[in-house]
Amino acid sequence: MARVALEVTEPREFELRLPSEAGRLIVLRRRLEDFLSAHQVPDDDAFDLVMAVSEAAANAVEHPVDPAEPWITVTASFQPEAVLVTVRDTGGWRPSGDAGFRGRGLALIGALTELSVHRSAEGTEVVLRRPLSRS
Template identity: 35%
Template sequence: MTAGSSALHTEGPRCVCSPETGADDRLGVRARMGAEPSAVRTLRRRVRSWLEEIGADEEAAESILLVVDEAVTNAVEHACPGKKCDVELVVGSRACGRGLAVMVADTGEWQPPGDPGFRGRGLGMIRRIAERSAIETSYEGTTVRMCWAEPAVPGVH
């Protein structure tokens, strides 16, 4: 990686919206934990529980869970080779408008995609499932942002 930071844009406009959360868990999910394999399951359960609580459409919820799993898994498997780092997940209403936003950030190091072989198609999947998405990299880590302007998620404004 070169000095400074860069943004790897996915198809469509860059998602600059951030999730809006607060002390009330009904507003979203906010969690930070060690980037270890157990984080994938733990964070998926928290997001699933919140989506069920707000009455999210089952198909929309499964799509959101799929991209959350992918982004968290990437942080766990690729961002922190040989060192300890954290992964942060924030899910909630878009702070800049209607819809839903997801942010997954790690304190690791960006690893450029290699030969995908039988794996390595997660970034393409995120591009297809999220209405807008962006990947931002810096020396402090990588942040994946995904937005949906009008998902079938009641209770998300």
């Protein structure tokens, strides 16, 4: 049985910890869409954010080596005129190989958001920042 934990930390913050399973990413997308809609994030920005976060979360599910926990954590908050999202896993970084048609996830995320990746012994943290369009 898979469990999903959603915690409302503040009205303008979001945190979701979910099992590291591809089938659970729909929950993330729906909750994030609801959060962004509730804060009146413009549709184009919300679409791009959900796409980029979904890709980052899919990477966090698929790519970690020997994760310490079978969970990923996604947080989102508002900055002045931007949304900041962090996706964390607890595994090591898998060396890149011949990706063929794969391996373009970070490029997609970087095209939709300002992207930074932080790797450490505790896992990988992907930070996405999306400046918001003027409504």
